[in-house]
Amino acid sequence: MSSENVTLTAGDAEIEVRPGNGCRLESLRVGGVELLRQGERYGCFPMVPWAGRIRDGRFRNGGTTHQMPLNSPPHAIHGFARDAAWRTARAAKSEAAFTYDLTDPWPYEGRVTQIVELTEDSLTLTLGIETYGDSFPAQAGWHPWFNRNLGQDDVRIDFDAAWQEERGDDHLPTGNRIAPLPGPWDDCFGMPDGVDVTLTWPEQLALTVKSREQWVVVYDEQEAAVCVEPQTGPPNGLNTLPRLVTPIEPLETSTTWTWTRL
Structure with missing residues (x-):
């Protein structure tokens, strides 16, 4: 097992995975065109053992309250596996698996696994969280930074959500569900039949992000990139909606991105 970069290829699609930098996809190129924003903090990273913000960095498990570091004051955001070194469990030409053992400041022992599978026209990412002992609440998801522009017109984001989680001044859901509002967004949307969002770079490429999960955060307030983040629960x-990882039931989730040339 190592933390060296891993390159996967299928047809004219190529991915670079950096297990030593949070197991993020550093690059996704289709026909030589880079789809992800470049940089140490960008690409596409897994959000575990939670996704989005935790209010004041605190969460409960039964009668115990835990405090996470406030890495986005006044909240904790996106887990910390994105800042950790993962290890490569296996790697072939178009598929690889990576692992990360949960450790301080997370108060529970467990392991996270990410599987990356590439074909000529799709990418499937799978995350699993298992416990080595006590049950604990967790979330998982992905935070891709897609380039807003691939050299011509800006990307268009299309989706049909059943609701939008109303966002308070603290950037957290208020608990109210409202009709989806027009962008720009830094918001969580509900899709009971599964996440289904299409990004279209006119006359270049259309990419659809799908997942069986019901929540997706769409963020398009930056000039350089847009984000479409499928996740297992809201911020x-x-x-507010804990999913328990137990010794007999790990948390497992996946997302598939499919693209076509225009």
Whole structure:
């Protein structure tokens, strides 16, 4: 097992995975065109053991309250596996698996696995969280930074959500579900039949992000990139909609991106 970069190829699609930098996809190129924003903090990283913000960095497990570091004051955001070194469990030409053992400041022992599978016209990412002992609440998801522009017109984001989680001044859901509002967005949307969002770079490429999960955060307030983040629960979900990882039931989730040339 190592933390050296891993390159996967299928047809004219190529991915670079950096396990030593949070197991993020550093690059996704289709026909030589880079789809992800470049930089140490960008690409596409897994959000574990939670996704989005935790209010004040605190969550409960039964009668115990835990405090996470406030890496986005006044909240904790996106987990910390994105800042950790993962290890490559296996790697072939178009598929690889990576692992990360949960450690301080997370108060529970467990392991996270990410599997990356590439074909000529699709990418499937799978995350699993298992416990080595006590059950604990967790979330998982992905935070891709797609380039807003691939050299011509800006990307268009299309989706049909059943609701939008109303966002408070603290950037967390208020608990109210409202009709989806027009962008720009830094918002969580509900899709009961599964996440289904299409990004279209006119006359170049259309890419569809799908997942069986019901929540997706769409963020398009930056000039350089847009984000479409499928995840297993809404922001602050460790408190409002916890999913328990138990010794007999790990948390497992996946997303598939499919692209076509225009």
